[in-house]
Amino acid sequence: MENFNWNQGFTLDFNLQSGFSQNAGTTKRYLSDMRDFYGDTETVESILEKDNPLIYEFYELGCPEREGDLAFGTTIVYPGLVGSEYYMTKGHFHKKVDTAEVYYVLEGEGYMVMEDPGGNTREISMKKGEAIYVPRSFAHRSVNTGEGPLVMFFTFAADAGHDYGTIEQKGYHHMICRRDGEAVVMENRKWN
Ligand code: MN
Numbered sequence: 001m002e003n004f005n006w007n008q009g010f011t012l013d014f015n016l017q018s019g020f021s022q023n024a025g026t027t028k029r030y031l032s033d034m035r036d037f038y039g040d041t042e043t044v045e046s047i048l049e050k051d052n053p054l055i056y057e058f059y060e061l062g063c064p065e066r067e068g069d070l071a072f073g074t075t076i077v078y079p080g081l082v083g084s085e086y087y088m089t090k091g092h093f094h095k096k097v098d099t100a101e102v103y104y105v106l107e108g109e110g111y112m113v114m115e116d117p118g119g120n121t122r123e124i125s126m127k128k129g130e131a132i133y134v135p136r137s138f139a140h141r142s143v144n145t146g147e148g149p150l151v152m153f154f155t156f157a158a159d160a161g162h163d164y165g166t167i168e169q170k171g172y173h174h175m176i177c178r179r180d181g182e183a184v185v186m187e188n189r190k191w192n
Pocket of ligand 1: 092093094101140156
């Protein structure tokens with residue numbers, strides 16, 4: 001992985017179909033990293049007895065967490081189901097909660113699942129060629145409801161920080177599940 005010069009500027013290759021870069025490393029999240037994030041714990045454990053599928057990966061470029069810088073990269077969420085629930089990212093709040101984020105869908109389709117600390121929820125469907133604005137204060141999770149990978153480019157304030165713990169403990173109010181071949185928004189009975 002290259003060292004990027006955040007003070008001098010740089011270019012970076014990104015393949016806009018795959019979301020991959022040759023000059024940046026990915027962080028990979030497997031099902032075993034997310035066993036408590038899915039509603040159907042029994043199905044999670046039965047899948048893990050045989051297999052540990054890659055759910056998603058993203059590029060971290062090591063952007064310094066400085067006010068004024070912009071972190072950016074791609075996220076690739078693979079297609080699949082855990083029971084009836086689609087593959088998804090963990091989801092997070094920003095530590096500086098009042099910072100927004102922009103995503104652009106390069107390939108595939110899915111949902112951006114959002115909720116704020118007051119419990120206001122929002123699910124926005126998204127597909128290739130669309131940009132999504134994630135408003136300040138909303139936790140956000142990308143869900144792949146399509147047949148192929150969901151590939152997204154993102155950028156956000158570099159000093160925003162990430163808070164994964166709140167979602168890990170509480171979960172989201174809503175989940176995106178497959179019913180009769182369609183993606184539907186469901187209540188998450190495990191929310192606490
Ligand atoms: Mn974010």
